[in-house]
Amino acid sequence: LNDSSSSLREMAAWALDNLHDERTLSALITAIHDERFGVRSAAGWGLVHLGEIVIPYMKEIIEKSENLDAKMMAELVLDNL
Secondary structure (H helix, E strand, O other): OOOOOHHHHHHHHHHHHHHOOHHHHHHHHHHOOOOOHHHHHHHHHHHHHHHHHHHHHHHHHHHHOOOHHHHHHHHHHHHOO
């Protein structure tokens, strides 16, 4: 998720989504702050698939993050739970 290639970061986020593992939570939260929509979207779906455990994290992003794109993605995650 730290590669300079946005397509590689997006594929990494999709791979984390496919794991359906709570251990990916931190990386997916970081990825919804990515500058590229594709990365944020893949990470968002990964968070949706983790279920209700992400709710407090998404609320915190909405309340405290200065990244408007991350805030919008956190709202979409909550809307799709």
